[in-house]
Amino acid sequence: MIDLGSLFTEADRSAIAEAAGSAEGSTSGEIVPYVIGICDDYPEVGWKAAVLGALAGGGGGVAAHYLGGFWGGSPWLWVILPLLVCAVVATMTIRWSDGLRRWIIGGSALEGRARQRAERCFLEEEVFATRDRTGILVFVALFERRVVVMGDAGINRVVPDGAWDHVVDGVVAGIRAGRPAEALTAAMTECGRLLREYRLEIRPDDTDELPNELRIRDR
Numbered sequence: 611m612i613d614l615g616s617l618f619t620e621a622d623r624s625a626i627a628e629a630a631g632s633a634e635g636s637t638s639g640e641i642v643p644y645v646i647g648i649c650d651d652y653p654e655v656g657w658k659a660a661v662l663g664a665l666a667g668g669g670g671g672v673a674a675h676y677l678g679g680f681w682g683g684s685p686w687l688w689v690i691l692p693l694l695v696c697a698v699v700a701t702m703t704i705r706w707s708d709g710l711r712r713w714i715i716g717g718s719a720l721e722g723r724a725r726q727r728a729e730r731c732f733l734e735e736e737v738f739a740t741r742d743r744t745g746i747l748v749f750v751a752l753f754e755r756r757v758v759v760m761g762d763a764g765i766n767r768v769v770p771d772g773a774w775d776h777v778v779d780g781v782v783a784g785i786r787a788g789r790p791a792e793a794l795t796a797a798m799t800e801c802g803r804l805l806r807e808y809r810l811e812i813r814p815d816d817t818d819e820l821p822n823e824l825r826i827r828d829r
Contacts, residue, residue, distance in 0.1 A: 617752075618645070622791035623824045629795045630822040633802025637810045639765065640745045640820040641801050642737050643794055647828045648753035649727035652715055708753060724749070724756035731825075738762050740819045744810060748797055750781060750790070757781045759801075768808045777801060794824070 618626075630641045712720060728749040732738065737745035743764035750757050759774035777800050784793020 617790050618824065618826060619791070622795075625795050626791065626798060626824045627822040629798035631818070633798050633805070634818065634822070635802075636812055637802060637805035638742055638744045638812050638816060639801065639805045639810055640737075640740050640818075641798060641822070642735050642745065642747050642820055642825070643750075643798065643822075644728075644731050644735065644747060644825040645750045645752065645790070645794070645827075646727065646731075649723045649751050649829070651829075652711065652723075654715075712753070712755070720754040721756060724751040724754045725758055727751065728758035728760055732760050735820075735825065737820065740764075742813075745820060746801060748777070748781075748794070748801065750785070750794065752785065752790075755782065755785065765805075765810070768810065769804060773804055773808070777804070 626643055630643060633639065633641055728747060728751075731749055732747050735747065737747045737760070739745070740762065743762040745762040746765055747758070747760040749760065757778045759777050761769060761774075777797050780800065781790075781793045781797050784790055784796070787793075
């Protein structure tokens with residue numbers, strides 16, 4: 611399990627909130643930074659690991675029995691015992707390796723779960739609840755290693771989807787380099803630059819409608 615408390619200090623959170631506020635200071639956008647440890651329990655991981663372990667163990671036992679010249683005991687013992695042992699070992703091992711868990715889950719499933727969780731966060735944090743529908747969710751899923759930038763209707767009318775790719779790539783690169791706080795701070799600044807580029811000008815009577823602080827959840 612990822613220790614979120616060790617990733618973002620109070621100074622990091624303040625820097626991210628300040629960068630979000632600065633980005634909003636000259637535009638009508640309302641940016642919500644959100645980090646989650648893991649998007650789903652992934653209950654399928656356990657049985658998938660057991661199946662893979664069983665296949666490897668059973669196949670290895672048969673190979674050792676017939677190709678290695680180990681003829682002692684029942685042939686079925688060479689299949690069943692390694693199968694059971696490897697299934698148990700695989701199930702236990704997968705709990706301690708995020709990399710193996712991600713491999714078993716698969717990239718498309720990780721992408722889908724991150725997108726679904728981001729959509730829930732968009733509603734839970736009421737990113738839609740701004741006067742001009744100019745809220746933006748910058749969602750970071752640490753276990754999944756996915757970043758989703760989700761704009762409300764007022765943003766999507768003027769900012770094309772592909773414009774956020776640079777923000778996504780920067781956060782992903784920062785997480786892989788072990789600098790998630792710096793990457794997220796830079797993402798706030800980049801969001802502000804894009805909003806200015808696409809002329810999301812601030813209104814004279816603009817107010818800060820959504821809190822700027824970083825939201826952090828385990829799941």
